[in-house]
Amino acid sequence: xxxxxDREWRRRDIADALLRVAxxxxxxxxxxxxxxxxxxxxxxxxxxxFDTKEQLMSFAxxxxxxxxxxxxxxxxxxxxxxxxxxxxxxxxxLPTDPASRLHHLVYTSYAMLAVxxxxxxxxxxxxxxxxMESFVAEQLAHGRPGTDPRLExxxxxxxxxxxxxxxxxxxxxxxxAMAVLRHQLDRLxxxxx
Amino acid sequence: xxxxxDREWRRRDIADALLRVAxxxxxxxxxxxxxxxxxxxxxxxxxxxFDTKEQLMSFAxxxxxxxxxxxxxxxxxxxxxxxxxxxxxxxxxLPTDPASRLHHLVYTSYAMLAVxxxxxxxxxxxxxxxxMESFVAEQLAHGRPGTDPRLExxxxxxxxxxxxxxxxxxxxxxxxAMAVLRHQLDRLxxxxx
DNA sequence: CTGTATAGGGTACAGTTGTACCAATTCTTT
DNA sequence: AAAGAATTGGTACAACTGTACCCTATACAG
Numbered sequence: 001x002x003x004x005x006d007r008e009w010r011r012r013d014i015a016d017a018l019l020r021v022a023x024x025x026x027x028x029x030x031x032x033x034x035x036x037x038x039x040x041x042x043x044x045x046x047x048x049x050f051d052t053k054e055q056l057m058s059f060a061x062x063x064x065x066x067x068x069x070x071x072x073x074x075x076x077x078x079x080x081x082x083x084x085x086x087x088x089x090x091x092x093x094l095p096t097d098p099a100s101r102l103h104h105l106v107y108t109s110y111a112m113l114a115v116x117x118x119x120x121x122x123x124x125x126x127x128x129x130x131x132m133e134s135f136v137a138e139q140l141a142h143g144r145p146g147t148d149p150r151l152e153x154x155x156x157x158x159x160x161x162x163x164x165x166x167x168x169x170x171x172x173x174x175x176x177a178m179a180v181l182r183h184q185l186d187r188l189x190x191x192x193x
Numbered sequence: 194x195x196x197x198x199d200r201e202w203r204r205r206d207i208a209d210a211l212l213r214v215a216x217x218x219x220x221x222x223x224x225x226x227x228x229x230x231x232x233x234x235x236x237x238x239x240x241x242x243f244d245t246k247e248q249l250m251s252f253a254x255x256x257x258x259x260x261x262x263x264x265x266x267x268x269x270x271x272x273x274x275x276x277x278x279x280x281x282x283x284x285x286x287l288p289t290d291p292a293s294r295l296h297h298l299v300y301t302s303y304a305m306l307a308v309x310x311x312x313x314x315x316x317x318x319x320x321x322x323x324x325m326e327s328f329v330a331e332q333l334a335h336g337r338p339g340t341d342p343r344l345e346x347x348x349x350x351x352x353x354x355x356x357x358x359x360x361x362x363x364x365x366x367x368x369x370a371m372a373v374l375r376h377q378l379d380r381l382x383x384x385x386x
Numbered sequence: 387c388t389g390t391a392t393a394g395g396g397t398a399c400a401g402t403t404g405t406a407c408c409a410a411t412t413c414t415t416t
Numbered sequence: 417a418a419a420g421a422a423t424t425g426g427t428a429c430a431a432c433t434g435t436a437c438c439c440t441a442t443a444c445a446g
Contacts, residue, residue: 026309105308111362112302116219126364151376158355159348169304171319183344
């Protein structure tokens with residue numbers, strides 16, 4: 001009777017192994033065999049829980065979105081005030097620690113694959129970013145009534161995505177990226193003149 | 194005697210074929226054979242001009258940076274005034290037409306590879322973005338003396354990178370991205386209060 | 387007790403990859 | 417004219433990929 005949930009656990013374990021491999025050696029290195037080895041199981045077991053590699057890739061992407069959402073929820077708990085909320089959420093979009101670094105590397109790799117791979121493109125890839133953007137827009141709307149919430153929130157999210165890519169690529173440090181982010185938030189939330 | 198330059202032309206042709214394949218089918222699809230077919234030459238010829246795939250990948254990346262630089266130079270010619278210059282340069286960072294769409298897809302794919310591939314990481318990947326950032330900072334410095342040029346230019350460049358990724362992923366249209374960009378530039382270049 | 391489904395392991399296979407090798411042709415130089 | 421270097425082609429090969437197949441155990445329904 002617990003078979004169903006047990007099965008789901010196994011699938012999660014394997015998907016997490018894929019994410020680990022992809023984060024350390026690149027998404028292209030996440031072969032069936034590499035994932036099986038990382039998960040400490042046989043190749044056949046991976047095949048048993050995922051009929052095809054496409055299914056595994058798709059499930060791992062779901063799992064990644066889930067993990068990123070969990071991180072945001074955990075970070076946001078106990079934070080109050082529009083400025084603090086927005087800063088917390090946007091900071092999570094920056095790869096400041098190994099875990100989020102892995103997340104953003106794998107997520108962006110998936111996104112690049114999705115541009116040319118119809119199967120991945122069908123995924124609800126953009127649900128999380130869209131939700132973030134709406135949330136930030138909402139906070140701006142009744143935290144800074146003078147501004148255009150949608151345009152400003154889109155700009156902020158895009159900036160963080162770009163800053164995150166810059167950090168990943170080694171263009172700037174996570175601290176520098178945070179400084180750029182804080183500067184923009186200071187401007188947005190400065191006392192009305 | 195023209196052999197040397199002839200050889201260089203051939204290498205460019207092959208590298209351009211790689212960029213075309215990568216832009217249409219993804220960087221992972223740019224195999225030796227696919228590149229040879231796209232270039233209309235035999236597999237051995239590709240091997241002849243590039244001893245190893247790593248060399249081909251590296252040369253194609255150089256070539257991509259060259260093409261992107263050429264596009265910026267061409268776009269900027271005939272444009273005057275800080276606001277117009279900055280807008281022109283940043284707009285080029287957005288995938289508004291097929292060519293720049295291809296450029297940004299392949300460039301970002303390379304960047305993701307470089308995170309886990311030491312050979313690619315050694316490349317002067319960030320020279321172009323850094324140069325752009327410096328140029329924009331310079332324009333802001335004596336176009337908008339009140340602002341912090343480096344922080345604002347970093348924010349603008351990062352925002353455009355993020356917007357570009359969003360356009361590639363299908364999150365928003367190129368027009369919407371341009372609207373977000375223009376809104377930020379309007380703010381930066383509004384009459385001093 | 388018997389059969390049937392689930393979980394697991396090992397191996398085989400066809401296709402693709404980067405690379406290496408061998409042959410032929412063309413061009414330059416002596 | 418001859419020799420040799422550069423250029424092009426075809427094919428071979430070892431490694432790796434995703435997938436398929438065959439063989440056990442163990443749990444549970446009849």
